[in-house]
Amino acid sequence: xxxxxxxxxxxxxxxxxxxxxxxxVRSQVNMKLGGGxxxxxxxxxxSGSTLGYYIGSNYGFGSGINIQGKAKxxxxxxxxxxxxxxxxLQNTGNSEPGxxxxxxxxxxxxxxxxxxxxxxxxxxxxxxxxGANIALNRFGGETTFRGVSKVPSATYSVKEATRLGVGFSxxxxxxxxxxxxxxxxxxxxxxxVSGKEWNDVNPGINQRIDSYLTLNDGIDPQYAAxxxxxxxxxxxxxxxxxxxxxxxxxx
Numbered sequence: 001x002x003x004x005x006x007x008x009x010x011x012x013x014x015x016x017x018x019x020x021x022x023x024x025v026r027s028q029v030n031m032k033l034g035g036g037x038x039x040x041x042x043x044x045x046x047s048g049s050t051l052g053y054y055i056g057s058n059y060g061f062g063s064g065i066n067i068q069g070k071a072k073x074x075x076x077x078x079x080x081x082x083x084x085x086x087x088x089l090q091n092t093g094n095s096e097p098g099x100x101x102x103x104x105x106x107x108x109x110x111x112x113x114x115x116x117x118x119x120x121x122x123x124x125x126x127x128x129x130x131g132a133n134i135a136l137n138r139f140g141g142e143t144t145f146r147g148v149s150k151v152p153s154a155t156y157s158v159k160e161a162t163r164l165g166v167g168f169s170x171x172x173x174x175x176x177x178x179x180x181x182x183x184x185x186x187x188x189x190x191x192x193v194s195g196k197e198w199n200d201v202n203p204g205i206n207q208r209i210d211s212y213l214t215l216n217d218g219i220d221p222q223y224a225a226x227x228x229x230x231x232x233x234x235x236x237x238x239x240x241x242x243x244x245x246x247x248x249x250x251x
Contacts, residue, residue: 030074036183036246038066040087045217045236046191050093050102054148056211056232060104064089070183070246072116079118081131085110087240100148106141106158108191112167125175135165137191137238139215150208150228159201161215163192163238179250191238192217198232 041047041063048058068085090105114133121128141158145151169187176182197218200210208229211220217238222230 030072031251032072032181032248033070033251034183034246034248035067035069036244038068038185038242038244040064040066040089041241042089043188043239043241046238046240050091050095050104051097053091053104054095054100054102058236059106059238060091060093060102061089061106062091064106066242066244068244068246070248072248079116079129081112081114081116081133083110083112083133085112085242087242095145095148095151101144101146102148103144104141105143106139108140109138110191111136114167116169118173127173127175129171129173131169131171131187133167133169135167135189135191137163137165139163139238143212151212152209156209156213158212159199159214161199163195163215163217165189165191165193173248181248181250183244183246183248185242185244185246187242187244189240189242191240196235 042059042061045058046061048060050060052058053060064087066085066087068083071082073080073082085108087108087110088105089108090103092101092103094100095102112133112135114131116129116131118127118129138160139158139162140160142155143158144155146153167187167189169185171183171185174182174184192215198216198220199214201213202210206229208231211230211232216232217236219235220230220232223233224230225233
């Protein structure tokens with residue numbers, strides 16, 4: 001709980017600092033609604049291979065797709081942005097060199113809110129901006145093992161987990177009509193800043209498969225070097241880079 005409160009205070013302070021230090025260029029009230037698509041690329045421990053996933057060093061995902069809805073509200077020069085994102089990632093490979101088959105998939109539902117600061121460029125119909133957000137990330141997924149050592153062959157659902165995160169973005173709005181614009185956005189997201197933990201969904205049974213049945217981004221409290229059932233010995237960071245293109249309608 002202390003870690004969550006500290007992260008919330010830090011995220012709030014960063015966003016408040018940006019709000020006070022950057023002078024917005026719009027003063028009129030306005031609202032834009034829209035949506036778009038994009039590409040999400042896992043970073044840090046969220047990337048890797050199925051070999052790393054099997055030994056617990058990373059999550060082993062490659063790039064995936066993203067669909068989002070976005071709302072922008074301008075009031076007295078301050079732009080507030082709300083987003084709902086859905087991302088899907090997957091990967092397929094071996095559990096060990098030359099043996100075992102692993103299919104992993106992950107879905108992420110994200111709710112974001114934060115300020116966005118625009119800069120005007122005279123004459124040109126483009127408006128660059130920077131932004132920050134606090135995000136609530138909901139993870140779920142599925143894993144299939146076939147012929148994998150120490151794990152029964154089957155398809156397993158991964159228990160859903162929620163993590164608090166923060167993100168930072170840069171982008172450009174390009175006007176293509178009086179009430180229509182394209183929004184090009186690049187963001188970097190720290191998706192499990194707080195709430196890291198290790199959960200055992202079958203506490204009465206000591207088995208390797210339990211390490212794969214939840215997000216388990218915290219340290220396994222029963223970890224021991226060389227233990228083939230409790231092998232996650234460090235926290236794992238879930239970060240991502242996201243590029244999206246959205247169409248926005250002014251109201």
